[in-house]
Amino acid sequence: MAEEGVGVGAVCRDDSGRILWGLARAWKEEWESCIAEAVAVLEGLEEARRKGHEKVVIESYCTQVIEALDRTKHGRNVFYLVVNDILSLASCFTSISWVYTRRVNNSVAHALAHLFPRVDGKLVWSDVLPPSANTAVLADCLLI
Template structure:
């Protein structure tokens, strides 16, 4: 049913708005909705790990603490057709405290999965600048997480961004790639959809915008 709805939504964009639609975007849209309904998570294996669902993890809700010694970096991207992309990144410790956050608006227009990969790249680069050595990178884009786990190669823009992420990640002592449903990625999502949208990059270390603080509070109330 979700697949049919996604096809109809994208069909209307083609018929009524004369937009070009990427078939991969139809699949991603349907999958994102299913993941939100399901509330599922995926195993947090490191580079090269498998992407299989962990038993007992499907119905877990709320932000999860990273393993001991790790900082968790959640990322998200928003795509505004013909108006660029927005990126949101937030880093938290094992107690859920926000250490730093980034909101970035870029004029480039990318496909959704490319934008999500660029958000991961922004996250790993900022984590490296901050001197973190053990990080868990969490995204609600399954395609990106799976590509990172299997070190996917190719010549597409998406593959080149994956290559850049893996190149930066070499500088960490340990890095884990984690997939999360969108409802459990609310802080990064809020950062990626801040208004007004002005091109540039903003970094927070001490305080966050109210709407982001609300998302953090909600996460902490459900923290596992």
């Protein structure tokens, strides 16, 4: 049976690349991939603010998200409503930047996005991610 709904994942790293925390969130609704990636950025920023981070670098493999944030584009569809929320939240940080990364460099967040069935919910981990994400973490360590 095919999965329904959408899941997003986010990972926070320190300057040396060590994972500090990660999150996974799922909804029953289905979204376009660019909207899901924008929501992942928003969820990650909200958690970073809750945890008191002041300087952040957002990495995404979705060029549409990075370009919209770089250009501070405004629109009225769902995608741009999420982008506008991200830009509003960005003012809470002393330093913020948006960086495009290849999808292979985003494997841990991708693994977290697929952790649990598509039911409404959110999970946050500190220091140690769930065992089901370990393969992605190990592969990711080889890239750093």
